[in-house]
Each structure stands twice: as C-alpha cells, then as structure tokens.
Amino acid sequence: MLFVAAEGLPFVKTGGLADVIGSLPKALTHEGFNVSVIMPLYLKTAKKERESFTKLTTLTINVGIYQHVKTVIYTTNVKGITYYFVEHAGYFEREGYYGYPDDGERFAFFNHAVMHLLESKMIDIDVVHCHDWHTGLVPLLAKTLYAHRIKPMLSLFTIHNLAFQGNFPYGMLESCIGLSSHYYFDGSLRFKDGISFMKAGILYADLVTTVSDTYAKEILTPEFGEHMEDILRLRQKDLYGIVNGIDVEDWDPATDPHLAANYTFKNVAKGKLANKLAIQRELGLRQDPNVMLVAMVSRLTDQKGIWLLLQSLGTIMGWDLQLIILGTGDSHVEGQLKPIEFRYPHRAVFYCGYNEALAHRVYAGSDVFLMPSLFEPCGISQQIAMRYGTLPLARETGGLKDTVEPYNQHTLKGTGFTFGPFSVEDFKHVLWLAYDTYTFRPDHFKAMIKHAMKKDLSWDKSAKLYIKLIRKRIPSK
Numbered sequence: 036m037l038f039v040a041a042e043g044l045p046f047v048k049t050g051g052l053a054d055v056i057g058s059l060p061k062a063l064t065h066e067g068f069n070v071s072v073i074m075p076l077y078l079k080t081a082k083k084e085r086e087s088f089t090k091l092t093t094l095t096i097n098v099g100i101y102q103h104v105k106t107v108i109y110t111t112n113v114k115g116i117t118y119y120f121v122e123h124a125g126y127f128e129r130e131g132y133y134g135y136p137d138d139g140e141r142f143a144f145f146n147h148a149v150m151h152l153l154e155s156k157m158i159d160i161d162v163v164h165c166h167d168w169h170t171g172l173v174p175l176l177a178k179t180l181y182a183h184r185i186k187p188m189l190s191l192f193t194i195h196n197l198a199f200q201g202n203f204p205y206g207m208l209e210s211c212i213g214l215s216s217h218y219y220f221d222g223s224l225r226f227k228d229g230i231s232f233m234k235a236g237i238l239y240a241d242l243v244t245t246v247s248d249t250y251a252k253e254i255l256t257p258e259f260g261e262h263m264e265d266i267l268r269l270r271q272k273d274l275y276g277i278v279n280g281i282d283v284e285d286w287d288p289a290t291d292p293h294l295a296a297n298y299t300f301k302n303v304a305k306g307k308l309a310n311k312l313a314i315q316r317e318l319g320l321r322q323d324p325n326v327m328l329v330a331m332v333s334r335l336t337d338q339k340g341i342w343l344l345l346q347s348l349g350t351i352m353g354w355d356l357q358l359i360i361l362g363t364g365d366s367h368v369e370g371q372l373k374p375i376e377f378r379y380p381h382r383a384v385f386y387c388g389y390n391e392a393l394a395h396r397v398y399a400g401s402d403v404f405l406m407p408s409l410f411e412p413c414g415i416s417q418q419i420a421m422r423y424g425t426l427p428l429a430r431e432t433g434g435l436k437d438t439v440e441p442y443n444q445h446t447l448k449g450t451g452f453t454f455g456p457f458s459v460e461d462f463k464h465v466l467w468l469a470y471d472t473y474t475f476r477p478d479h480f481k482a483m484i485k486h487a488m489k490k491d492l493s494w495d496k497s498a499k500l501y502i503k504l505i506r507k508r509i510p511s512k
C-alpha cells in the first residue's frame with residue numbers, strides 16, 4: 036500500500052495532515068499491512084537528510100510541458116515504514132511547501148512522478164491511498180493516461196479539508212496533466228471554469244473517505260460542501276467517514292521529553308501543575324497555580340474560529356484567566372493578536388510562529404484548549420489536548436462533534452465543553468461554563484480530565500475500518 040501526500044511526519048508538517056501521514060501507516064503496519072509513503076523532497080528535508088537517503092532510481096518525465104525532466108527518487112526507512120521522496124529542485128526546494136502561484140504545475144509534476152514510479156515497477160503495490168488535492172490526479176491518471184502502463188490497483192482518496200481544492204486554469208489539462216480538453220468540456224474535471232485536482236480525486240478514486248463521520252455528512256450540504264456537494268453526491272455510495280486517531284506514542288504525557296514533568300492520569304494534578312508553572316514562566320505569564328490557563332495552538336485562519344475569540348477578548352479577559360495563543364497564519368489575524376500582550380500584560384501571550392516543542396508544553400500546561408472552529412473535518416489538536424488532560428472547548432462541527440463528549444453536570448460525564456451556533460454569545464457562554472466549572476466545581480473538572488485522558492484516541496479502531504473497506508474490494512488483502 037502506498038500513501039501519497041504533500042506532507043507527513045517525521046519529515047514535514049504544517050498541520051494535521053502530517054500527523055495522519057505520520058501515524059496511520061504505523062497503525063496499518065501493526066495490522067499486518069505493508070505501507071510506504073511518497074512525498075516531495077522539500078528544501079528542509081533535502082538540506083537535513085538527503086545525504087542519508089538512498090537513491091532508488093532516476094525517472095524521466097515526458098508529459099506536456101515536462102519534457103525529458105529527470106527526477107531522482109530517494110528512499111529511506113523509519114521504524115518499518117519505507118519513505119520515497121520526489122526530487123525536483125525548482126519545484127520543491129523552496130522555503131515553504133505550498134501556496135505558490137505555480138502549485139498546479141508543481142503538484143501535477145509530483146503526481147506524474149508517482150505514476151512513473153509505479154510504471155517503472157521499482158515498487159509493487161495494489162492499493163494507493165491519496166490525500167487531499169495535491170494528490171488528486173493520481174486516481175485520474177491511473178484510470179486514463181497510465182491505465183495500460185501500470186498494474187491495476189485500488190485507489191482511495193481521503194479529503195482532509197474540502198476548503199483547499201487545487202483549482203487551476205483549464206489550459207493546465209493539456210499542458211501539465213497531459214489529457215485532452217475533452218475532460219473539461221464533458222464536465223469530468225470542470226470546476227468553476229477551470230479544473231480541480233480535488234474533483235479529479237473525488238470522481239476517479241475507487242473509494243472516497245473523509246476524516247470524520249459528521250464531516251462526511253456535512254460536505255453533502257451547501258453549508259460545508261464548498262460548492263462540491265453535488266459532485267460528492269455522485270460518489271455518495273463510495274463515500275465514508277473514518278475519524279482520525281493520533282500517535283499515542285509521540286503524544287504521551289508519561290514519556291514526552293519536551294515537558295517539565297511527565298504524568299499519567301494517576302498523578303495528573305501534580306503533573307499538570309508543574310507544567311503550568313513552567314509554561315507560565317517560559318512565556319512571561321504571572322506564575323499562578325490557581326488561575327485557569329486557556330490555550331490555542333492553531334493555524335490562524337477563518338476556519339479555526341479565531342474571530343470568536345477576538346470578539347470576546349474584552350469580556351473574557353475580565354475574568355481571572357490567562358491566555359496563550361501559539362499560531363501562525365493570516366496576517367490580518369496575526370496583526371490583531373499581536374497587541375494582546377500589551378493590553379493584558381503577564382496574562383495573555385501570542386507566540387507568532389510554528390514551534391513543535393513549545394506546542395507540547397502548551398498542551399501539557401494548560402487547563403482548557405480552544406477549538407471554536409467554523410468547520411473542522413476532524414481536528415487533531417483537540418485529541419492531543421484530551422490526551423494531555425486539557426479539556427477542549429469546541430464547536431459541535433465535523434470531527435470535533437465526533438471526538439469531544441460534552442460536559443454533563445448531572446452525570447459528570449464529558450471530555451470537554453461544546454457549543455453549537457457559531458456566535459460570539461455562545462462562545463462566551465461556554466467559556467464561562469468552563470471557567471465556572473474550573474472555579475466552583477473543581478471535582479467535576481477533575482472527573483472530566485480523567486475521562487479525557489482515558490479516552491481511546493489511538494488509530495486502532497480507525498485503521499481497522501480502513502482495512503475493512505479495502506478488503507471489501509480486495510478480499511485477499
């Protein structure tokens with residue numbers, strides 16, 4: 036089985052996709068599957084690790100504008116998983132990963148390189164698992180241009196975020212994909228007067244999945260469908276929602292090397308206190324064991340509901356709480372967050388940037404984790420928070436709805452605080468509920484921490500669901 040993705044741990048991460056690519060293959064391997072992963076060789080990986088990789092082969096791509104373009108495929112093995120890297124200095128050895136004007140050309144090239152590798156028979160696979168728009172051409176190419184050149188295989192396409200679609204001008208169909216304009220005019224790839232890599236993946240993969248059950252239903256509606264709901268409906272019988280797990284080894288407060296103190300649910304009070312005091316000191320907040328520490332670790336985009344927080348700041352900072360925001364993203368959001376340290380000295384801090392080690396410490400040291408997303412296909416962060424005994428405050432959408440069990444004052448059940456309507460009032464109300472519970476019903480708060488930490492967040496169940504889907508199509512697997 037080959038995973039095709041634009042990012043993945045332990046090499047490259049910008050968000051939850053990388054967490055999934057870094058952990059689902061491990062879980063499938065435990066179930067007896069042979070899994071490898073292919074991704075572009077970006078600058079950071081090239082600089083740091085290329086020397087230690089093995090050159091597998093050199094391929095010559097000869098499609099459309101890519102005439103006689105050579106690409107070296109590197110390989111390495113980490114903990115039983117084989118990784119392949121597609122080298123093209125011009126396309127991939129840049130400071131960033133995506134968001135460039137030539138992304139269509141770059142990722143079409145990546146998809147062709149994957150197909151050429153399959154054609155070369157250097158690797159032998161019967162299932163290809165593609166992730167998000169960057170890899171949407173693989174199922175299409177497997178059934179068209181390369182159909183007679185590669186071994187037949189089952190293709191899965193997983194939508195991690197329908198909001199990013201890889202939509203490009205229609206001319207790219209011939210120039211970069213190597214297919215005739217027929218695919219535009221008959222509607223197959225046409226989307227908003229251009230072509231869409233996401234649409235290609237959805238229509239041509241044998242199976243389409245997304246990362247939670249609720250999101251699988253939501254994307255069939257105009258509210259969440261990003262104008263692709265009708266296209267998705269065409270595939271409804273092959274569309275499944277399988278919730279993401281997390282890597283419970285990498286994210287384990289009992290062994291996490293980044294923390295000031297390790298802990299399990301048995302000594303969580305002591306463990307979290309040590310981490311709270313440490314993160315307060317590290318980020319210049321007033322060291323106070325009693326104050327409720329609220330955190331957010333996130334891409335700063337409209338998806339993440341940061342607007343609700345910005346609109347509520349005046350009210351909530353009137354309560355005795357502290358706030359940490361670790362994130363990077365839209366410059367208008369970053370601009371609005373920068374002044375919070377001056378407005379609320381030693382009580383609020385905005386760390387603008389991406390910092391993996393710091394993220395671990397923030398998860399461990401905080402009491403409440405904010406995830407008031409407008410939409411959330413699955414969400415990894417709220418799951419990490421629960422694993423660290425930090426109660427998520429989440430909106431009931433997508434995977435947040437499927438993974439966070441709401442607080443119930445009567446049964447003492449629940450692993451977090453949730454709200455429905457995307458409104459400032461509802462957000463403030465639920466944050467007040469969290470604050471009130473933390474302050475006046477600490478026994479309830481502690482009970483929830485234990486529920487959260489005991490929740491099974493591993494990939495075990497979901498990996499089995501993927502396998503079940505595959506075996507329905509290939510019983511011998």
Ligand code: ADP
Nearest residue numbers: 050051333334361362388389390394414415416
């Ligand atoms: P998304 O993929 O939509 O960004 P997820 O919740 O699925 O959201 O995954 C986000 C992942 O990225 C989590 O592992 C989170 O800890 C991490 N992350 C997000 N922003 C940062 C940051 N600024 N620094 C470190 N880690 C971050």
Ligand code: GLC
Nearest residue numbers: 051052195411412413414415
């Ligand atoms: C996307 C989604 C997020 C999901 C992640 C991994 O980035 O925004 O909700 O958890 O992919 O599937």
